[in-house]
Amino acid sequence: MARDPLQLVYEQREKQVGQALQAYQKAQQLLFEQRSQLQNLHQYRRQYISQLTEKGSQGLSISELGKYQQFIIQLEQGITTQQQGLVKFEYDVHAKKKLWLDSQVSCKAMAMLLDKKAQQKAKIADRKEQQLMDEFTTFQYFQKRSSL
Secondary structure: OOOOHHHHHHHHHHHHHHHHHHHHHHHHHHHHHHHHHHHHHHHHHHHHHHHHHHHHHHOOOHHHHHHHHHHHHHHHHHHHHHHHHHHHHHHHHHHHHHHHHHHHHHHHHHHHHHHHHHHHHHHHHHHHHHHHHHHHHHHHHHHHHHHO
16 A cells, blocks of 8 residues: 655644754754853953962963963954854754744644544444445345345
């Protein structure tokens, strides 16, 4: 028996839901990693400033102070770059979530359509069965009448 085309489409939609979920989860993981890297940069910056303050109280040469300040500027630039990248990752997570939710809706709609089609087939089968029972009963009735 040939497979129902709607069933094939439904199975394809189910796969799409699974793939969309995996993409969403991966995007969430990447976002988490980016946030973690940003926190590490902030923490490293705080530690480095604390180290600068401590060494500054003991006395620093101008060249050493310049090196510390240059490195802090580089860290701040890295933090800014990381924050900008984080926005892109957040957007990607939202886009992947929307795609996943949309694919779920599509899959559920297809499932409802398949269910409705199955119910219609069952109704038709019930009607045919009832019609056969009626014909059989009518046949038996006339057969009994003719034998009397």
